[in-house]
Amino acid sequence: MKLFESLNEELKQNTGTYAPYYFRYLGYKEDLSADYATLRANGIYSLFAAPVPVILKSEWIAGNQASLFCDETALVLNYAKSITDKFSQRSFITNKDHFAPDYRHILRTGLPGMIDEIDASMKMHQSSPEKTATLGAMKKSLGGFAKMIENYALRAEALESSPEFDPQRVRFIAQNCRAILIGPPTSFPEALQLVWFCHLAFTMEGRRAMALGRLDQYLYPFYKTDVEKGTLTEAFAIELLENVFIKLQNDTINICIGGQNQKGECEINPLSRCILRAVRSCNVPGPNLSLRYTQNTPDEFLDECLETIGTGLGYPAIMNDDVNIAALKKYGYAEADVYDYSMVGCIENFITGKQPPWSDGRFDTPRFFDYVFNNGQSETNRSVGLSLCRPEEISSMADFMTVFEKQLAFGVDEYVFKFNASNDAINQAFFAEPFLSCFCEGCIARGLDINCGGSIYPSVHGAAVMGIGTVADSLAAIEKVIFIDKAATLPDLRDALNANFEGYRTLREKLLAAPKYGNNDPFVDKYAVWFIDCLNALFAKYKTRDGGGIYIAAAANISNIYAGRIINATPDGRLRGEPLSDAASPTYGRDTRGTTSTLSSLSKPDYTKVACGSVVNQKFSPAMFGPEKRKKLIALIKTYFKQGGQEIQINATSRETLLDAMEHPEKYQDLVVRVSGFSAFYVTLEKDVQLDILNRTQQE
Numbered sequence: 001m002k003l004f005e006s007l008n009e010e011l012k013q014n015t016g017t018y019a020p021y022y023f024r025y026l027g028y029k030e031d032l033s034a035d036y037a038t039l040r041a042n043g044i045y046s047l048f049a050a051p052v053p054v055i056l057k058s059e060w061i062a063g064n065q066a067s068l069f070c071d072e073t074a075l076v077l078n079y080a081k082s083i084t085d086k087f088s089q090r091s092f093i094t095n096k097d098h099f100a101p102d103y104r105h106i107l108r109t110g111l112p113g114m115i116d117e118i119d120a121s122m123k124m125h126q127s128s129p130e131k132t133a134t135l136g137a138m139k140k141s142l143g144g145f146a147k148m149i150e151n152y153a154l155r156a157e158a159l160e161s162s163p164e165f166d167p168q169r170v171r172f173i174a175q176n177c178r179a180i181l182i183g184p185p186t187s188f189p190e191a192l193q194l195v196w197f198c199h200l201a202f203t204m205e206g207r208r209a210m211a212l213g214r215l216d217q218y219l220y221p222f223y224k225t226d227v228e229k230g231t232l233t234e235a236f237a238i239e240l241l242e243n244v245f246i247k248l249q250n251d252t253i254n255i256c257i258g259g260q261n262q263k264g265e266c267e268i269n270p271l272s273r274c275i276l277r278a279v280r281s282c283n284v285p286g287p288n289l290s291l292r293y294t295q296n297t298p299d300e301f302l303d304e305c306l307e308t309i310g311t312g313l314g315y316p317a318i319m320n321d322d323v324n325i326a327a328l329k330k331y332g333y334a335e336a337d338v339y340d341y342s343m344v345g346c347i348e349n350f351i352t353g354k355q356p357p358w359s360d361g362r363f364d365t366p367r368f369f370d371y372v373f374n375n376g377q378s379e380t381n382r383s384v385g386l387s388l389c390r391p392e393e394i395s396s397m398a399d400f401m402t403v404f405e406k407q408l409a410f411g412v413d414e415y416v417f418k419f420n421a422s423n424d425a426i427n428q429a430f431f432a433e434p435f436l437s438c439f440c441e442g443c444i445a446r447g448l449d450i451n452c453g454g455s456i457y458p459s460v461h462g463a464a465v466m467g468i469g470t471v472a473d474s475l476a477a478i479e480k481v482i483f484i485d486k487a488a489t490l491p492d493l494r495d496a497l498n499a500n501f502e503g504y505r506t507l508r509e510k511l512l513a514a515p516k517y518g519n520n521d522p523f524v525d526k527y528a529v530w531f532i533d534c535l536n537a538l539f540a541k542y543k544t545r546d547g548g549g550i551y552i553a554a555a556a557n558i559s560n561i562y563a564g565r566i567i568n569a570t571p572d573g574r575l576r577g578e579p580l581s582d583a584a585s586p587t588y589g590r591d592t593r594g595t596t597s598t599l600s601s602l603s604k605p606d607y608t609k610v611a612c613g614s615v616v617n618q619k620f621s622p623a624m625f626g627p628e629k630r631k632k633l634i635a636l637i638k639t640y641f642k643q644g645g646q647e648i649q650i651n652a653t654s655r656e657t658l659l660d661a662m663e664h665p666e667k668y669q670d671l672v673v674r675v676s677g678f679s680a681f682y683v684t685l686e687k688d689v690q691l692d693i694l695n696r697t698q699q700e
Contacts, residue, residue: 010056013533016069017077020204023047023068025080026088027042037432038451041137043087044435045144047204052147053155055173057165060244061193062152062173063200071239071392083191089206090431093422095357095451095459097207098344100254101439102353103279104218105196110184111146111194115139124447131447138444139436145201145435146181152197153177188222188232195219196244201253201435211254213342213352216272223271230292241278248286254680255279256342258301259292259321261534262335266296267690279315280308283670285679289316290343292324293641302634310625310652314674316647317347319613320641324349327611331549333457346557346677347613347647354441355455356546360462360553365535366470366570366580371407372400373494380497380568380576386410391490397483400490401475405534412463416550419461423545427453442457458548462612464555465535466563468528468605469517469581473572473590476524477514485510490650497569529605536609553612554584554605554646557677561688579692583615583676584646588695595620595636595699603643610646615677619651619696649674651693656683658694678698 027046
């Protein structure tokens, strides 16, 4: 934590107001009558070029957002904001961020090479004013980026004579900055510095969850060459990586390690291990590490991953490479691109550097029970579905499933309409993305913006289908209690749900006693299989605005808590306001037969139909992470993935520690836990989220 504390202490010394909009304004005001792409580029140029760089005493890799603080008066800042607000920005739902850039390209060509490519494309498209304007905007934004790097070089050179700075460090920074200004990087430090500057530039633009992608693959050639030449040690490489990862702090930056090539060969390399050790050393939530696990991943590497998880960090999340590759192949991507996929945001599978930024949304599947029981109306959710029939008219489980699926189909149609309408409502040209477009293959060659046809593949969208455990448990309870045992009728159940089970204690107890998902019971597990099959089929009928697929995700990112607050009581016995089941996991506390049974249930749905990705949260006692117990965990994970499981992420913090952290947060400021698709400092989470983590079933 020494580096973390040192960097944080230096960053706290900033004065003034954090005002990236002010630096954009300096560019906008140059020519407010310019075309949209040029306007955006002018703002980006100034955002990158105008701030005075801040170099920290304890770093080897330069770059942070401290330069975006300024001392202008409130009058000036308010006026600047009034202008920049007119431009506004895209949002997550309209493809702003959650993107894995094509870092290989800039590492191969260098910054000057990318500018040369733009010049060549401008000549090719000189007969198209729109394309030349788009390309000119790309060039202008890269020019601002180059100026930012030059400013860092100048600042580092100026600090060489300062008694407060280590001359070796600032000289190292200056030399690396100068090198990447004039050509492609030729060493590991130069390559890492260039990648970090790119990432920093994206965050300066206001983008979040911009993935670093397959960092161990595209940086490994530089690492390997330097180690072989004797100019780089493993220890110094780890220290350089720590300099980057520590700055990620709380932002969810997905870093992907491992995976396989088209021959099925595991791609774990020495840099993969350096990355794993660096994130462990930093102990911050930001580097959202993901392991692409294959059956050829060495057990010793998986063991080291589990050892890291056992510290409490909760990452790396472990992804089943075979399932993800099979899922992506169904969408027509080139095979080489499928094998080079990475993750963005939490767990979303992404074709690296070849499609527009990701978007996804929340589909609250359990709320559609309300429509079935109340003939298309939900007083709790204040929403309306289809008017099909009253519960009295449903005479069998098959009939119930038919009505439920019709309500879901209506909901999917409405969901996609709202999503596409949000995108159709914006002027794509107005929201030009000249800098981002430079990092997506196809945009420069085609002379088109990343969101206007420039990318190799169209945009895709992920519908996070909520509550697989809640739905499976509810359907099993209806079949068992209503149609098999005939202990109540559907109208009885309707009345109980609408009363939040007040006065229906006996019926609720019977519903709670029905088979529950997560115990390897075919009676209920079949409904989880149906859940994935049904929702994938429904969403697969639709396309995004530019013709891409709409995937499903079995994920929640704590939205199961918020969704639960507005969804009526459900037939599994859940009370109104309680959280839904989380992501692809069973409802907490209901998986009572041990981890093997739980994972057997979770591997039964066909997750090759879940191309976005899934989240399975498991919590183990810290005692499970000793050397001998880790061997059992390795065997468990390998079996789970052979059976078809897609993902697993693990918390290794005891219930006692979590309870004490809630009572004495001042003692646990650095306690990191896995939430759902990302990690966070536990004491900074809302109480409901803390309780959700606390109440997860702890396996021994």
